[in-house]
Amino acid sequence: MNRRTAFAGTLVLTAGLALSACSSDSAPHLEVTGAFMPQPVSDMAAGFLLVKNSGDSTDRLTSVTSPLSDHVSIHETKGQKMRMVSSFEVPAGGELDLERGGNHIMFTDLKQRPERGDTVSVELHFEKADPIKVDIPVKETTYNPKKS
Known part of the structure; x- marks a missing residue:
């Protein structure tokens, strides 16, 4: 009877480790770099950054909050037109680039x-990952980093 109990315990432990390994391997692994905000000239501002996902699972940026404004949204830019969106994909093994002239974070009523x-x-x-806190440096109004 002790062998069966020991075997059953080993089986449960092995299955648990295998499941936890699978779930951690398939999780998104997000890192934020290159954040900046051009100095605003009105009661609106934009924020830009890069979210890298080195994980095996896609995630989505769903919202941004900040003490700077109660009205922070994410915007898509297509063909010189900007519109608010509900989320942006952060692809597995890829990145979400919020950049000048493109998709960005919009702060209104500063x-x-x-x-x-x-x-x-x-x-x-994010949809899956824990929230990430970022301190965005404010740069000169015309700041636009060089892409490598």
Whole structure:
């Protein structure tokens, strides 16, 4: 009877480890780099950053929150037209690039206007991954980083 109990315990432990290994391997692994905000010239601002996903599972950026504004949204730009969207895909093994002239974070009705050298705190919310807090540096109004 002890052998059966020991075997059953080993089987349960092995199955549990296998399941946890599968779930952690298939999870998105997100990292944020290159964040910046051009110094706003009105009560609106835009934020830009890169979300890299080194995991084996696609995720989605679903919202952004910030103490800078109660009205933060994510916008898609296509053919010189901008529109609010409900989410952006962060592909497995890929990236979501929010860049000038393209998709971006939009802050409206700013509570204060940040100056060059300040940082703006945001929290990125995803469908699967835990939220990521990012301090976005405020750059000069015309700042546009070079792409490699």
